[in-house]
Amino acid sequence: MQAGKPILYSYFRSSCSWRVRIALALKGIDYETVPINLIKDGGQQLAIIEYLEETRPTPRLLPQDPKKRASVRMISDLIAGGIQPLQNLSVLKQVGEEIQLTWAQNAITSGFNALEQILQSTAGIYCVGDEVTMADLCLVPQVANAERFKVDLTPYPTISSVNKRLLVLEAFQVSHPCRQPDTPTELRA
Amino acid sequence: MQAGKPILYSYFRSSCSWRVRIALALKGIDYETVPINLIKDGGQQFSKDFQALNPMKQVPALKIDGITIHQSLAIIEYLEETRPTPRLLPQDPKKRASVRMISDLIAGGIQPLQNLSVLKQVGEEIQLTWAQNAITSGFNALEQILQSTAGIYCVGDEVTMADLCLVPQVANAERFKVDLTPYPTISSVNKRLLVLEAFQVSHPCRQPDTPTELRA
Secondary structure, X not given: OOOOOOEEEEOOXXXXXXXHHHHHHHOOOOOEEXXXXXXXXXXXXXXHHHHHHHHOOOOOXXXXXXXXXXXXXXXXXXXXXXXXXXHOHHHHHHHOOXXXXXXXXXXXXXXXXXXXXXXXXXXXXXXXXXXXXXXXXXXXXXXXXXXXXXXXXXXXXXXXXXXXXXXXXXXXXXXOHHHOOXXXXXXXX | OOOOOOEEEEOOOOHHHHHHHHHHHHOOOOOEEEEOOOOHHHOHHHOHHHHHHOOOOOOOEEEEOOEEEEOHHHHHHHHHHHOOOOOOOOOOHHHHHHHHHHHHHHHHHHHHHOOHHHHXXXXXXXXXXXXXXXXXXXXXXXXXXXXXXXXXXXXXOOOOHHHHHHHHHHHHHHHOOOOOOOOHHHHHHHHHHHOXXXXXXXXXXXXXXXXXXXXX
């Protein structure tokens, strides 16, 4: 292990880890991955992304204008605080096998109902305007979760089209769960 | 209603609303409160008007400078960027990361798991245990973190966004009868914060919509 390289403790499938991997890829930061199989509740990777933004400011992940920054944070918090924690592994274990699929679907659809509305005013090519921001780093992994839980995405055309545009970008590709050091063989790209 | 004053949509008892009330108080920002009762009339947050303001149907929401912001931490970061004194985030990026980490832990990792809407879904029988579990898991982690970051307050010796998240969450813990003995750092930081004026004026017991029987 090289001295000095940042070390990311990551689970291939964790949407929280994926957000940070995208940020590291976008900023061209080389890092070591230490795969972990335990998933901690996802509350704190936005703090990591904001730290990367403040210490490696280019390319930017937050717009310059405070009002647009507020939109980016609002969308990021909605996903990272309002949707993901309600459908993470630990919570699903607690609600139990019988209802966990419905529970996860509800968490996602409630959040996506709100998010679709918000994106209709903020979105350009991406979630907020035409540059990739922290909001986009949150969106793509959450849409992947939605697909895993078989949520019908037809009611969310803006979410879907922004997601499609993001997925072709290199940073979102290299960081994808199907291409990680700990991706199981059967799920590899 | 005076033109120009920010408008805060708030519920007296909502911990998320309280965070923003503290920030507004600390920064000396005068504002109007529009109370949104989360229980009356099936929950006023579900009204069409409020939904247009915040599609997540949650408090708080803040109308300021011609825009409406929701998500309490996004609101606080906006206030910090546009009204920078007194500061709520340290200057040093690593300390800022600590402040945000603690804030995210509470605002993203604890509170959403014990808010009204989730407790309704888990049902009356298990909701107390559910809330207690959410809080104790989070506080177990938080107590450990504070042991390295805390000075007088959560991160060092200045009040930060982390403290704005801590106090309302401790109040929730008390409401759900969580035993705070395992959390001496959380408890002592909380005590020190509660005596500060901004934490007092913003307290749930002193709001325009505080029920008479709960008033200070």
